Amino acid sequence: MRELSLNILDIITNSVEAEATRVILVIEEWQTRNLLRVRIRDNGRGMSDDLMSRVLDPFVTTRTTRSVGMGLSLFRQIALSTDGDLVLQSALGVGTTVTVDLRLNHLNRPPLGRISDTVVNLAIGALDVHFYYIHHTESGRMIFDSFRLFGYMEETGCGLYQTIVPMKEKIQRQLKAIHSSAL
Amino acid sequence: MKTLEDLRAIKEKAKKEMAAREKTAKYRISVAMGTCGIAAGARTVMSAMLDEISKRNVENAMISQTGCLGYCDQEPMVQVTGPDNNTITYGKVTAEIARRIVSEHVLGDAVVSSYVFKQG
Numbered sequence A: 001m002r003e004l005s006l007n008i009l010d011i012i013t014n015s016v017e018a019e020a021t022r023v024i025l026v027i028e029e030w031q032t033r034n035l036l037r038v039r040i041r042d043n044g045r046g047m048s049d050d051l052m053s054r055v056l057d058p059f060v061t062t063r064t065t066r067s068v069g070m071g072l073s074l075f076r077q078i079a080l081s082t083d084g085d086l087v088l089q090s091a092l093g094v095g096t097t098v099t100v101d102l103r104l105n106h107l108n109r110p111p112l113g114r115i116s117d118t119v120v121n122l123a124i125g126a127l128d129v130h131f132y133y134i135h136h137t138e139s140g141r142m143i144f145d146s147f148r149l150f151g152y153m154e155e156t157g158c159g160l161y162q163t164i165v166p167m168k169e170k171i172q173r174q175l176k177a178i179h180s181s182a183l
Numbered sequence B: 001m002k003t004l005e006d007l008r009a010i011k012e013k014a015k016k017e018m019a020a021r022e023k024t025a026k027y028r029i030s031v032a033m034g035t036c037g038i039a040a041g042a043r044t045v046m047s048a049m050l051d052e053i054s055k056r057n058v059e060n061a062m063i064s065q066t067g068c069l070g071y072c073d074q075e076p077m078v079q080v081t082g083p084d085n086n087t088i089t090y091g092k093v094t095a096e097i098a099r100r101i102v103s104e105h106v107l108g109d110a111v112v113s114s115y116v117f118k119q120g
C-alpha cells in the first residue's frame, strides 16, 4: 500500500469487524522527535493472548474463507522498515489498541495520503460506529467526531450523503491549519 | 456547542432514520474493505461511489463497507442488493465502473453486465 491512510483504513476495518462501537484514531507528528505515531483504540471483542502472540505472523487469520491474514503484519513490516514498530495491546471483551511508530523523516516512510477519504468512508460506511480522529502536530491539534455528522444533518436539514463533501473539506482545512506553521 | 448527550440523542434519531432508509432503500451497496480490497483500490472505489451518490442526490440507496469476501483476485469488489433481495457482485471495479454502477444500476435499474463476477 502506498499510503499509510490505507493501512489505517485496513486496521480500523478489523475494529469494525470485531464489533467495536467506538474507535479512536490518534495521529501524532513530532518533527523534533522524528516520530510519526498512529494509534487505533477500539472497544471490540478483543483478542486472546494466544491469538495476539500469533497475529503478527502473516499466516494467521481467524477467517475461514482463506488461510492468510495480512493487515497487521503488513503494517508492521512498513513500521520496521522505518526503524519503528507495531505494538498490540488487547484484552478479550474489552478491546484492542494498535500502536504504530514510524520514523517521520525516514526514506522508507510512506506518505499519510488521503486521510480524509479514510475517515469519511469509515464514518459513512460503518454508520453505527462512533469514530474519533485526533491529529497532533507541533503547531496544534484537530479533532473529528463522527457524531457531529448527525448534528450537521439536523442543523442544515441535509441528507446523510449531502454531508460527505463538506466533511472531507472540513478535515482537509483543519489538517492544513495544524501543518501551516511547520511548512 | 452541543453536549455529548445532545449528540447521542441526535445520533439515535439519525440511526432510526437510517434504519427506515435501509428498509425503504431500493438498493443496498457494499464495498469490500479487506486488506486485498484496499490494496487493489477499494477506498478509491468507495470514494467515487460516495461522490457520485452525493452529486446525483441519490435517495434510494444505502452504502456501507464490509470485510473481505474471500475472492482476493477479483478485488475491488462491490455488491448491490436489489428490491428482490437478489445480489449482484461486481469484480475488478475501478472508480469509473463504480460511478457507472451508481448511475446505471442504482439509478437506471440496469446491471453493468460486463463487470458482474457473481449473480444471486
Ligand SMILES: Nc1ncnc2c1ncn2[C@@H]1O[C@H](COP(=O)(O)OP(=O)(O)O)[C@@H](O)[C@H]1O
Pocket (backbone or CB within 6 Å): A014, A015, A018, A042, A044, A045, A046, A047, A055, A060, A061, A062, A063, A068, A069, A070, A071, A072, A073, A096, B034, B035
Ligand atoms: N481490532 C481487533 N479486534 C479483535 N480481533 C482482531 C482485531 N484486529 C485483528 N484481529 C484478529 O486478528 C486477525 C488478523 O488480522 P489481520 O492481520 O488484519 O488479518 P485479517 O483481517 O485479514 O484476518 C483477524 O482475523 C482477527 O481475528
Ligand SMILES: [Mg+2]
Pocket (backbone or CB within 6 Å): A010, A011, A013, A014, A070, A071, A072, B034, B035
Ligand atoms: Mg484485517
